[in-house]
Amino acid sequence: MKPATLEFLKQRFTDYYKTSYISVPSSLEQREWGFIFFDTSSDVRMRRHMAFSDPRELADYLKNMVPAHVYYSTAYYSTPSAPTMNDKVWTGADLIFDLDADHIMRGPYTEMLARVKEETEKLIAMLTDELGFSPRDLAVVFSGGRGYHIHIQSLAVRGWGSQERREIIDYVCGTGIDPAVMLTQSDAAPAGWRQRYLDALREHLLWLKSLPEEEGIHTLTGIKGVGKRGAADAAAFLAEIDDLARDLEEYRTRTLLGSRMVKAIVTEEGSAFEQRLREKGAHADEPVTTDIKRLIRMPGSLHGGSGMRVVPLSAGELAGFEPLEDAVVFGDRSVKVDMKMAITTAMNGNTYQLQKGTNTVPEALAVFVCCRGMAEIAGEKADGS
Amino acid sequence: MVIAFDYKDLAKYPFLKESEQLVRKHFDSLDRFLSGPRGDEALQRAKERILDAIDPKWEFREEDAHRLPPEIEIASYALARILVSCAGDRLLPERLTRYEAIAVSHFLESEEAEKKRYVAQFVGLDLAKSSLPVPEYIELITQLRDARWRLINRDIQSGLVRLEAAEYDELLRERIRVVLLRNLPLRVPSTLCERFAPIIDEIGAAYQQQMLEQFGAVEEEAFPPCIGGLIGAVTAGTNLTHMGRFAITAFLHTIGMNTFQIGEVFARAPDFDPEKTMYQVEHISGSSGTAYTPPSCATMRTFGLCLNRDAICEQVNHPLSYYRRKKKKIGKPKQA
């Protein structure tokens, strides 16, 4: 990053931290803080093991130091500023979920943002409708980058270790499903994953049936447990799929458990069925949830890799949230930037086609492209005076 | 309603506060008790408890709990807890509490419903409910390795996990185990531990012998394909899933490798992070309190970790049984 660009970003960020009110996380004095700065001259990438006992102290620090990235611990510590993890004395941690579009798909930024928002909605529904968390206990946060975080501060989960948290994250992601349990006939109507599982299986069987017969047989004999010699069985199986699908619809699973084909389909690793099932889960990042000593981006701060605001939302606000408008904090004053590449991007309801080389763009977009390392501030003085 | 436990009942459930009160009523101080006429009897019974706990062939016998007067039996329960705390081996408290929990669950099988309910309540479980809130359920089952206990394999609706009546006995046993393990090892004054030194040495020797008899020296050639494959993956630098790391660590620990040796296995990875690895290894192998049993073949399969099955696999349903069998096999020609 050129000095002029660095200066421009620091000024914009300073302006934000000087003029905005940012609410601090609960139990401030028990949190550890970490910061990454624009100047890469220092050899420590992140300054961490810091603690603040007073919201004003933190606000002053942000105004004066103008960090590019601001993080605090999801954990609560007796001595958050102690230099080693052991000395900090862990006393609990918020339950965190991280949804990052990078782990879900590749594509244009706007599409990634839309996809990860859907995924977040799916996760919220699972947490509230199935696992019983109250929507009021969920703090949803736009990360300022390519995803969302969910913070749950409820006391019921605060003392949990990684093991307990893993039960939850495995549940939302659909990890560790036991086909035998899923297909066991039960008097109770299926709920949660059993329901999803039976639905996925039905969809999968109907899909097999919808293929030209030869292709259907080919798909089945390609499964390890069936093999080439199973062609006749595969054909017979395809013929009875309608019955099986009806059984599934009415949650009669007794017949299915005995079927060699069904068994082969559901136990094959990396299969199309497994893929279908995974789609029904929410693609949250496992390590973030199970790590009980993690740092997370501070809601209300700016993301140094995009210049956008890390926006706290309630579960209900998510639906109407448009990151490329609602997380944009800078203005529309014209700024000249020197693009390293051509890009097309949306912001504040407009679409911009930027060419390689010099472009005049609104300040907010200039911050965005500079933060992402796609451009430098061009020619003139950086402060625009 | 007041539930009347007689003295004989209390010997079966020595952890209840009523049992503790009974012992206090009889013996005012531990010191005087130990030097008194019955002290040695109680101590011998405590030793027996621990030896039973580490004996894989131990079988529950109702009469064992009633050979001695109830107050001595209960005192021996408490002394056994002190002894394993002095011994300093992290697996001993684990074994002892598992044993106590199994014994209690046997007693409960034929117990009057009211008393059973009372014992359950004492450890914080309400047997009358047909479901548990998700957080309570999770706290109850984290140490149970079977795939069917995983939250994802349960019927859940509006935050409640449905339970079958038949599952309560298992959950109750697990709950008792966890509660009994909770404050072990106890902080025992060193003078007291010194006084028990001979008995503790005896236990230590028996324990070591058990371990050697069961698994003998570590023989990598006898590892089942799944474990061999996982170690191969580590060596190649593959990032293992949590379950994968768990399976290796718990397996290696159970066959007698110490934390340091297990750490060495992980150190074969190119991106080895000593601090993080040791933390995980220690956690799984139990220096933080609990040691985990390695997953069964069924669980390994569920997590996609059962790889390259071979002929021996057909005869076993646990990687540990595989190891024991194969070891015997390759052991024979060497001796010949």
Ligand code: SF4
């Ligand atoms: S069958 Fe069992 S022992 Fe054999 S590879 Fe699979 S998990 Fe391992």
